[in-house]
Amino acid sequence: xILGELTGSELAHRLSQGLRFRTGPFSLCLxxxxxxxxxxxxxxxxxxxxxxDHDRQLTDFAIQLQRPRNLRRWLRPxxxxxxxxxxxxxxxxxxxxxxxxEWSYNWCIATQAQQYLMLHSAVVEKDGLALxxxxxxxxxxxxxxxxxxxxxxxxLTDEFGLLRPGDEASAFHPLPRPIPLKNESIEVIRxxxxxxxxxxxxxxTRKGDVAHLMPTHDSQSRWHETAPAGxxxxxxxxxxxxxxxxxxxxxxxxxxxxxxxxxxxxxxxxGFRAISRMVNNCPSYALHYSDxxxxxxxxxxxHSKVIQEHKHTPRQGSCSLKxxxxxx
Amino acid sequence: MPQNWQTHxxxxxxxxxxxxxxxxxxxxxGHTHILNGAxxxxxxxxxxxxxxxxxxxxxxxxxxxxxxxxxxxxxxxxQLEQLFQMGLIKPVP
Numbered sequence: 001x002i003l004g005e006l007t008g009s010e011l012a013h014r015l016s017q018g019l020r021f022r023t024g025p026f027s028l029c030l031x032x033x034x035x036x037x038x039x040x041x042x043x044x045x046x047x048x049x050x051x052x053d054h055d056r057q058l059t060d061f062a063i064q065l066q067r068p069r070n071l072r073r074w075l076r077p078x079x080x081x082x083x084x085x086x087x088x089x090x091x092x093x094x095x096x097x098x099x100x101x102e103w104s105y106n107w108c109i110a111t112q113a114q115q116y117l118m119l120h121s122a123v124v125e126k127d128g129l130a131l132x133x134x135x136x137x138x139x140x141x142x143x144x145x146x147x148x149x150x151x152x153x154x155x156l157t158d159e160f161g162l163l164r165p166g167d168e169a170s171a172f173h174p175l176p177r178p179i180p181l182k183n184e185s186i187e188v189i190r191x192x193x194x195x196x197x198x199x200x201x202x203x204x205t206r207k208g209d210v211a212h213l214m215p216t217h218d219s220q221s222r223w224h225e226t227a228p229a230g231x232x233x234x235x236x237x238x239x240x241x242x243x244x245x246x247x248x249x250x251x252x253x254x255x256x257x258x259x260x261x262x263x264x265x266x267x268x269x270x271g272f273r274a275i276s277r278m279v280n281n282c283p284s285y286a287l288h289y290s291d292x293x294x295x296x297x298x299x300x301x302x303h304s305k306v307i308q309e310h311k312h313t314p315r316q317g318s319c320s321l322k323x324x325x326x327x328x
Numbered sequence: 329m330p331q332n333w334q335t336h337x338x339x340x341x342x343x344x345x346x347x348x349x350x351x352x353x354x355x356x357x358g359h360t361h362i363l364n365g366a367x368x369x370x371x372x373x374x375x376x377x378x379x380x381x382x383x384x385x386x387x388x389x390x391x392x393x394x395x396x397x398x399x400x401x402x403x404x405x406x407q408l409e410q411l412f413q414m415g416l417i418k419p420v421p
Contacts, residue, residue, distance in 0.1 A: 251346035251362070258360065265358060269342055272353035272360060276344050319343040321350060321368055321375075 004046030011038035020051035020059055024175035024223050025162065026109065027051055030101070032065040034079055040098045044178040044199055044212055047220035061108040065097055083108060099202050099210055102180060109160055109175075110262045116173070117274050118262040119161035123172045124153040129230030129307050130172045131299070132161055132282075134260050140237035143185040146213050147292050148299065150193040155179070155219040156227060160262070163229075165270035170278050171226035176219040178212035186211045192292060231306045232257070232284040233299065243289045243298050253284040280317040283309075332420035333408055334378035335371065339416075357415045366407055371416065378420045381405055 003021050006014065012035040014020075019038070020029045023045065032038075041048075051057055064082040068091065072078040077094035080087060081104045088107055092100040110118065122133040122145035131153075133141040142158055149155040156174040163172060178199065181189055186209060189196050197214040232253055257275050258264045264271045283306060289295035342353040350363045363371070369388055373379055379387075385401045395403065411417045 249347050251349050251351065254344075254346065254351060255362075268358055269340070269353060269355050272342050276342075276351075279346070280344070317344045319345045319350060321341070321343045321352070321371060 001050045001052070002046065003048040003050060004042055006042065006050075008035075008039070011035075011042060014038075018062075020057075021045070021048040022051060022223075023048055023177055024157075025173050026061065026113070026175070027057065027059040028105065028108075029059040029062045030065065031063070032097075033067055034065060034094065034097055036095075037065060037097045037101060040199055041101075043197070044098075044214045045220075046214075047217065061105070061112065063101070063104050063108065065101060065104075067094065096202050096205060098199065098212065099180070099205050102178065102212065105177070106159060113160075113162070114263055114266055115164070116160075116162040117165045117264070117267050117271050119163070119257060120159070120260045120262055121161040121257075122158045123156040123161045123227070124148045125156055125172075125227040126153045126300075126303055127307055128227065129303070129310060130156065130227040131230055131303060132172070132232050134232065134234060134256055135159070136234060136236075136256065136260065138237075139235050140185070141235055142179050142181060143188060143237070143292070144235050144287075144295065146179045146181060146185075146189050146196075147192055147296050149179075149216055149219060150189070150196060151296050151300075154222060154227075155215050163274055165267055165274045167274075168277065170229040170274065170281070172229060173226050174219075174223045176215040176223055178214055180207075180210050180212055182210055183208045188292065189213060229278045229282050230303070230310055231282045232278075233287055234285070235287045235289065235295075237290065238288050239290050241288050241290045243291060243294045244287070245298055245302060246286045246288075248284040248286055250279050250284070254279045276317055330380035330382050332378045332380045333374055333384075333412075333417050334420050335375050335417055336415075352416075354414075354416060359414070361414055361416070366403075367411060370404070370407060370411065374417055381408065384408075 015032045015038050018029045018031045065079055067073050068078055068080055078091035079094045079097050080091045081089050081100055120135045122141045124131050124145055133145055135141050145158055155176055156172050158179040160175055161172055186201060199212040201209055201211040203209050254275060340355045344351045350368045352361045352363055381401060381404055384404055389400050
């Protein structure tokens with residue numbers, strides 16, 4: 001059974017007891033006394049598989065979103081997030097429950113899912129190969145990954161590029177969750193595609209105005225299909241600029257990816273090996289753009305070329321010092 | 329008597345060469361370093377056997393740099409200090 005099949009009353013009941021569902025590799029139990037969050041989850045996670053009581057399965061994360069028992073339950077009402085007896089965030093206003101849920105879920109993953117090397121990046125896939133868009137400040141990667149998804153790419157993630165560190169195929173694990181669009185990007189994507197399903201706009205959050213774009217049906221339904229790393233794209237939106245794609249140095253790419261990872265240092269040697277493997281085998285490009293349609297078209301063309309080159313033998317890295325080290 | 333330097337035993341370094349630099353991961357510290365050619369040249373010698381600055385200068389002095397022996401030795405001394413601070417080499421007691 002999937003989340004979208006629940007009626008309003010079933011959803012409210014499950015939320016009060018603990019609504020358990022799966023997104024990508026993670027299972028979650030969300031308990032809340034605020035029924036409004038249920039409607040928003042049903043809009044944005046309609047294909048999320050439910051976990052039934054008879055499955056007798058523990059969930060990876062447990063989040064409570066509860067209204068306070070003091071005056072703030074009624075006066076300028078708030079909602080509080082708790083997980084594993086911790087309260088990592090300040091209370092949010094009640095009608096910002098969905099953004100709080102999304103950021104809470106992010107917090108749980110970032111602090112607990114250390115079985116993965118987690119890159120701070122969007123990942124999309126087409127024709128079996130993944131394109132990774134690292135989340136550098138001001139890059140506009142959410143807008144670009146949303147546009148790619150709406151033009152037929154499968155969204156694996158907008159936030160967490162998940163890799164098993166020892167995986168020599170460098171396969172990314174999908175985590176198809178709503179894409180949080182901010183400020184001007186909301187209207188840009190609304191105008192970009194009539195197929196965009198957007199949740200309500202939340203004004204004046206900590207990140208400005210935020211609205212969430214539902215992942216496409218294809219992205220949601222193929223949550224179990226990994227995709228090997230193909231190439232890296234570092235986008236930079238520049239108003240009025242022509243679309244330009246330039247190759248990037250491997251060393252620079254390694255620095256940016258490792259520096260932008262949630263847990264590179266924690267992963268130790270296997271993190272170094274995992275990122276090195278990708279840097280050796282995956283080309284890296286900078287994209288400057290202002291026209292979203294043109295950018296998507298250029299990315300499509302380059303992706304076809306990368307696929308052709310990817311079919312050849314993987315490239316091994318080299319190090320002059322390594323040669324010396326082998327003899328000692 | 330000049331100080332002898334050596335690398336830490338069983339260090340398990342991992343490294344990759346990209347463009348003009350060497351990226352080195354040191355499992356003992358958990359840090360990743362970016363090394364230039366001069367640093368790598370020093371480590372390539374020290375990983376085989378301890379050496380002092382005089383013998384390192386003799387092995388590595390490159391007259392194309394335009395530096396004389398004393399100037400080159402001063403440069404190596406700074407490089408050795410940096411490698412020591414990174415935890416990649418240590419003085420021989």
